[in-house]
Structure formats: C-alpha cells, structure tokens
Amino acid sequence: MTDMHPAIRVSEIFGPTIQGEGVLIGLPTVFIRTGGCDYRCSWCDSLHAVDNQYRNEWLPMPIDAVWQTVHALSGGRPVMVSLSGGNPAIQPFGPLIERGHRQGYRFALETQGSVVREWFADLDVLILSPKPPSSEMTTSWAAFEACLEAAQEKPQIVLKLVVFDESDYAYAKEVAARYPHLPIYLQPGNHTPPHPGSEDTSVDLDGIMMRMEWLVERVTSDRWFEARVLPQLHVLLWGNKRAV
Ligand SMILES: C[S@@+](CC[C@H](N)C(=O)[O-])C[C@H]1O[C@@H](n2cnc3c(N)ncnc32)[C@H](O)[C@@H]1O
Ligand SMILES: Nc1nc2[nH]cc(C(=O)O)c2c(=O)[nH]1
Ligand code: SF4
Ligand SMILES: [Mg+2]
Numbered sequence: 001m002t003d004m005h006p007a008i009r010v011s012e013i014f015g016p017t018i019q020g021e022g023v024l025i026g027l028p029t030v031f032i033r034t035g036g037c038d039y040r041c042s043w044c045d046s047l048h049a050v051d052n053q054y055r056n057e058w059l060p061m062p063i064d065a066v067w068q069t070v071h072a073l074s075g076g077r078p079v080m081v082s083l084s085g086g087n088p089a090i091q092p093f094g095p096l097i098e099r100g101h102r103q104g105y106r107f108a109l110e111t112q113g114s115v116v117r118e119w120f121a122d123l124d125v126l127i128l129s130p131k132p133p134s135s136e137m138t139t140s141w142a143a144f145e146a147c148l149e150a151a152q153e154k155p156q157i158v159l160k161l162v163v164f165d166e167s168d169y170a171y172a173k174e175v176a177a178r179y180p181h182l183p184i185y186l187q188p189g190n191h192t193p194p195h196p197g198s199e200d201t202s203v204d205l206d207g208i209m210m211r212m213e214w215l216v217e218r219v220t221s222d223r224w225f226e227a228r229v230l231p232q233l234h235v236l237l238w239g240n241k242r243a244v
Contacts, residue, residue, distance in 0.1 A: 003062040003063050003064045003065075005062070005063045005092065005095040006092045007060035007061055007062050007063075007092075008032075008034060008060070008061055008063065008066055008091045008092065008093065008096065009034055009035045009036055009058045009059070009060050009061075009090075009091060010032065010033070010034060010035065010058065010059055010060075010061045010066065011033045011034060011035040011046075011048060011049035011054070011057060011058050011085070011086060012031075012033045012049075012242070012243050013030070013031065013032050013033070013066070013069045013070065013073070014030070014031050014033075014073075014243035014244070015028075015029055015030035015031050015073055015074075015079075016028045016029060016030050016073060016074060016079055017029065017031070017234065017244055018233065018234070019080070019082060019108075020232050020233040020234030020235065020237075021160065021185075021187055021230065021232050021233070021234075022127055022158065022160045022185040022187070022230065023125065023127070023156070023158045023160075023183065023185060024080060024082075024108060024125065025230055025233055026233070027080050028079055028080065029079065029080045029081070029082050029108075030070050030073050030074055030079050030080070030081050030082070031081075031082045031084055031243075032066065032070070032081060032082070032083050032084070032088070033046065033049050033084050033085055033086065033243075034049065034058075034083070034084070034085040034086045034087070034088045034090065034091045035049050035054070035055060035057070035058025035085070035086050036049070036050070036055070036058065036085070036086050036087065036090055037049070037050040037085060037086045037087045037090075038087055038090065038114055038115060039087065039112055039114065039131065039135075039137050040137075041131055041135035041136070041137055042134065042135055042136045043134065043135065043162075043164070043189055043190075043191065043192060044192070045190060045192045045235075045240065046084075046085065046086065046196070047192075047196040048196040048242065049085050049086040050085075050086055051196075054196070063095050063096050063099065066096055067096060067099055067100070070100070070105070071103075074105075078103060078104035078105045078106070079105060079106075080105075080106050080107075080108060080124075081100060081105055081106065081107050081108070082107075082108045082109075082110065083107060083108065083109045083110065084109075084110040085110075085111075087111055087112060087114065087115060088109055088110065088111060089109070089111045089114075089115040089116070089117055089120075089147075090115055093107075093109075093117075093119055094117075094118070094119035094122065097119060097122045097123065098122065101122070106124040106125075107122075107123050107124050107125075108123065108124060108125035108126075108127060109123050109125070109126055109127065110127045110129060110160075111126075111127070111128065111129065111147070112128075112129055112130060112131055112137075112139075113128045113129070113130055113139075113143060113144040113147045113148075114139075114140060114143050114144070115143070115147075116143065116146040116147045116149075116150045117150060118150060120147060120150040120151040120155070121150060121151055121152045121154045121155070122154070122155075123151070123154075123155040124155055124156065125155055125156045125157075125158070126147075126151050126155045126156070126157045126158075127158055127159075127160050128144070128147060128148075128157065128158070128159055128160070128182075129159070129160045129161065129162070130144060130159070130161070130175055131162075132161060132162060132163065132164070132167070132168035132171040132172065133167045133168060133171055134162075134164040134165055134167070134168050134189065135162070141178075148179075157182055158182060158183045158184070158185060159175060159176070159179065159182050159183065159184040159185065160184075160185045160186075160187065161175060161184065161185070161186050161187070162187055162188075162189050163186050163187070163188060163189060163211070163215055164188070164189035164211065168189070169215070169218055172184070172186055172227075173222075173224070176224075176226070176227065183226075183228070184226065184227050184228070185227075185228045185229075185230055186215055186219070186227055186228065186229045186230070187229075187230055187231065187232055188208050188211035188212045188214075188215055188231060188232075189211065190203060190204075190208055190232060190235050190240075191204055191207060192240055193240065196242070200240075201238070201239040201240045201241040201242075202239055202240070203235055203239040203240055205236070208231060208232075208235065208236075209231075212229070212231050215229050216229050
C-alpha cells in the first residue's frame, strides 16, 4: 500500500534510551528528531537538527517508514515516543500519532510553542519549553497560548525551562506566574560546543553541577515549592554524544 500522507523531515530516530529531561525523566523512550527549526537558540544542543548546514542530513521519510523504524527499535512493544527536533511542530505528525495509538504507543511532543497544530490535542504529553533571555529568542505569547488552546487540555501539559543565569530564572518565574496551573520543570543550561558534528562529546560537568546547585538554592530560598529542578540525565551519562 502506498503512503498517502505527507512525509516527515527526519534528522535521526534513536532509542530506546531513557528520557533524560523533565516530567518523563527515566522512562524508556524512542526519539524522533525532526530537521528544521523556526528558532535558533544561542545555546541549542541540537544544532545538527537546526542549522541549514545539516539540511542534507534531514531526509523526508514517509509515515510508513518512520513507523517501521519506531516499531523495529521497540521490538514491537509499545513505548513512549518523544517527538523532538528542531521544532517537531513544523512536521505533519497527526497520522503517525493515530497509527501508533492504535498499537498502544504513546507520544510526547517537545516544542518551544511558536507553531500550533490541531494534532496537539491527540498527544499524550505536551512539553512546552518557552525560551529565556539567554537564548536570544523572543517568545510570542499569542502563539504560545494558541498551542495551549489547540491542546484542549487533552494531553498532560507541562512547562520545561532552561536556566543559565539570574535573568533566565526571573523569566521562569514570570512564566510560572502566567500559567500557575501548569507543572514547571527547571533544568540547568549546558554550554554546548559550536560544532555539533565534532567527535568531542565532553561537557562542562562542573559548570552544570554548579548551576544545578545554584538553581536548587534559588528555588528553595524563594520558597518556590511548586517548581521541580532536574539535570539533563543523558548529559550527565553521555555528555554531548548524539542520539542517546
Ligand atoms: C533541542 S530542543 C528540541 C525541541 C524544541 N525545539 C524545544 O526547544 O523545545 C529539546 C529541549 O532541549 C532543551 N535544550 C536545548 N539546548 C539546551 C542546552 N544547551 N542546555 C539545556 N537544555 C537545552 C530545549 O530547551 C528543549 O527543552
Ligand atoms: N535521552 C535523551 N533525553 C532527551 N530529552 C530531550 C531530548 C531532546 O533533545 O529533545 C533528549 C535526548 O536527546 N536524549
Ligand atoms: S527551539 Fe529547540 S531546537 Fe530550536 S534552536 Fe531552540 S533549543 Fe534548538
Ligand atoms: Mg537534547
């Protein structure tokens, strides 16, 4: 049977590994990393899925092929599938989600909240990650709110904020005040090397741990008892290695 649905632009599909961040941390997960992003955060850790320099590596894959890859990686056993990127909201994921759901798979989407899709309502988990000042991006709250509306409170919705410094922390508090009903996860920023293809996967672990400790101190001294602070577990385990 031919695949009538539009193709998905894929940078890499990998796993199962553990989800390293946020509300699903520790959960075995297969990742679909799409190519292309409408943002370019100063510290993006996935530039190989953002920078046009790598676009020849982003292959348009029919839904059938994407599904077969996920199915093979998971040995046919239903698993959590994380849609990331790049901005995965740019891609036509509706039919894949429908297909996976029929076989018991679950879907989480990671997005900055700049592009809205009707299929957000079909997700199991929507992770919205608006970008703080250190990213050098500007949040459109109109677009962000359109994403929340599209989800129609059907998926579990959570916020995930990267924090490098005091102004990022202030931004995270503003976001929390704006959406007091949404659980919020804070993660210390990781200074990534400028060349994503490089063999050097080392990270500044001391810096990450220092920011992690500083964040814990900040949150507790503010009596911000609703916030959750987590490191990127996969970065602690595997550094800046790709596809883990
Ligand atoms: C690479 S992005 C892809 C999905 C989507 N574009 C987004 O930003 O939500 C996945 C997650 O990694 C986070 N992230 C990216 N670079 C990071 C870094 N250097 N340190 C910590 N988190 C980072 C993003 O904020 C986002 O929550
Ligand atoms: N293990 C693991 N956990 C992750 N959580 C978010 C990731 C991402 O890059 O979207 C990611 C990733 O690339 N690997
Ligand atoms: S929005 Fe996400 S993928 Fe795009 S540049 Fe920022 S961190 Fe990277
Ligand atoms: Mg990542």
